[in-house]
Amino acid sequence: MYIEKRNVIIAAALVLLVGGFFLFSPKKSIAPEDVATTTDSGKDTQIIDPSTSDVVAPPVTAPKTTTATSKPSAPKPAAPSVPQTGKMYKEFVQPTGFSNTGALGLLNTDAFTLGQFVGKRVILLNFWTTSASNALRAFPYLNAWQIKYKDKGLLIVSIHTPRFTYEHSKSTVDAALYTHNVIHPVVHDNNYGTWNAYGNSVWPHQYLIDINGRVVYDHVGEGGYQAEELKIQELLAARAQKLGLPQESYTPYATPKDAVLVDLSRLKSPETYLGSARNGTLGNGTPYRDGSQDLVYPATFLGNAPYLSKSWSFAKEYARNLVADAGLHYEYDAKIVQAVLNAQQLTRVKVLRDGVPLTTENAGKDIRFEKGDSYFYVSGVRIYEIVNDKAGYGAHALELLIENSGLEVYTITFG
Incomplete structure (x- = not known):
């Protein structure tokens, strides 16, 4: 009888002890950062209001925060660098x-x-x-x-x-x-x-x-x-x-149909200036001198030098003939002969090559033919094409006979 009574007392004590433990244990509080969170997928979770236990939609204007460390997305590969040269x-x-x-x-x-x-x-x-x-x-x-x-x-x-x-x-x-x-x-x-x-x-x-x-x-x-x-x-x-653009494929190189082909390895005559600022190759007369000079052709001519006859006036950029029937002689080695010319009035220039008129086989696009003569007119400043030889490159003597005064010769160019 005593033993049974003792067992009842012990059982009651255990019940009181366990009940007190659950009754007085502290409750976990909800931290503010636990109220609104985002998952790793970026979708909003529901918000639980601890006072009402109602589901509250996330405020539209409230900024999202996250307490979890999300897995970083794989970084995009950097664009390959282009060498920094030049x-x-x-x-x-x-x-x-x-x-x-x-x-x-x-x-x-x-x-x-x-x-x-x-x-x-x-x-x-x-x-x-x-x-x-x-x-x-x-x-x-x-x-x-x-x-x-x-x-x-x-x-x-x-x-x-x-x-x-x-x-x-x-x-x-x-x-x-x-x-x-x-x-x-x-x-x-x-x-x-x-x-x-x-x-x-x-x-x-x-x-x-x-x-x-x-x-x-x-x-x-x-x-x-x-x-x-x-x-x-x-x-x-x-x-x-x-x-980061796709690579292109291109058609092979091709010479344009309207290109003027020049063989630089066969071109032997350089561009030549007549104005006093740059006329260091002047064949007769005094180079680099402004003003007028009376000039006479020599007995022989050197290549790649301009020779003038009669009276000419030299300015910095050009030489101008002062009298009619003045001449210009040039020994050249090229296929194409052009000149930058100007005249205040329509000026006729007769052309001889190697002592004879040009032909349709060697005349430039500005050349005309009349009564056995080859000539061109100058009116306004531009490039005039005098010779374009279908036979190709070669050494020749060019002579221009200027019928009027006032022709301005800037440069003679070759191709």
Whole structure:
């Protein structure tokens, strides 16, 4: 009896002990950060209000927070870097005008800068002048590249830096652009600001600027077009790689149908200036001297030098005959002969080569024929083509007989 009573007391004590433990144990509090959370999937969880136990929609304007460390998403691979080589490009310096900028969709030409295209396109800069035949012969290639690559990331910009005063006229430049079907933008550089910024010294001169804005290629003079196009393709591939664009495939290099082909290895005569600022090759008379000189042909002539007859006046940019029937003699070795000429009145110039008139087989496009004579008329300043020999290159003696006074001769050029 005693044992049973003791067991009842022990059982009651255990019940009291366990009940007290559950009664007085502390309750877990809900921290504010446990109220609104986001899952790793980014979806909102329901919010439990501890006072009501109702499901509360997350406030629309309340910012989301997370207390859990979510698994970081895999980082996107960085774009492959393009080698940082070459000097940085130079911006246009005090441009004096623009042509063809409508192709860029610019309403205000003052907004046209190279900087707005660096990092977006590969840029080809072409320094030229309307009076340089070799610079004009580059346009068929530039026009072909404009069509072929303008939608692939290439921007072509020609910088017109004039070498003669008459070329400061925008209408003169625009007329040349129209004649040569040029549709890419042109910057007028009458003050030589951009020319000097690039340390330029010749026409034509082309620079390629990569996607990083660095000058990575330049080419002086005409020729080398196939190598230049391959470089363009290389830079466009690097651009596509950096911008994460698909690589393009291009048609092989092809000479444009309207290109004038010049074999530089066979061209032996250089461009020759008549103005006193640059006429160091003058065959007779005193070079580098302004003013008038009375000149007589010598008994023999040296090659690649201009010889003049009768009275001429020398200005910095040109020589002008002061009397009718003055002459110009030049021993050359080339296929094409051209000259930059001007006359205030219509002036007839008779042409002899090796002592006889030209023929349809060797005459330039400005030559006319009448009564056995070959001649051309000069009216206005431009390049006149005198000889274009279908037989090719060779050494010849050219003589111009100027029937009126007042013909201005700037340069004689060859191709």
